[in-house]
Amino acid sequence: MNRFDLSPLFRASIGFDHLARLMDSVSRLDEQALSYPPYNIERTAEDHWRITMALAGFAPEDLDITVTDRLLTVTGKAKRDEDANRYLHRGIAGRSFERRFELADHVRVDGAKMENGLLILDLVREVPEALKPRHIAIAAGAAKAPPILEGQKAA
Secondary structure, three states: OOOOOOHHHHHOOOOOHHHHHHHHHHHOOOHHHHOOOOEEEEEEEOOEEEEEEEOOOOOHHHEEEEEEOOEEEEEEOOOOOOOHHHOOOOOOOOOOEEEEEEOOOOEEEEEEEEEOOEEEEEEEEOOOHHHOOOOOOOOOOOOOOOOOOOOOOOO
């Protein structure tokens, strides 16, 4: 697989080292693992997203949703089927899975619900007030020079 050289990006930015880690993890993903369970990611508003996962055969108690250090993990534990030999064809997947999603800074899971075999996760970005852009006023007039102290030693 092709490797990306991100060193020019890192020369002009600070704090984006997690981007290299993200690129490495994406390059190591297995294609088969990407196909189950199927999911959609949609943008519902400016800072709102929705992940919809098709989980036919799973009940809410079979699922575990956790968020740790900007990593959303959805895990499904398959039920043991005692009547497995009664099937002539089994096309509905019911295997255990773990799906991970990297979250950007300040993105949190706002809610989760199960509806008609679909797990729906709503996400929202809430940037703290201290980190939002703010306007800095420019004072008009001559800048005052710091006072010059003569005859005193520097401390």
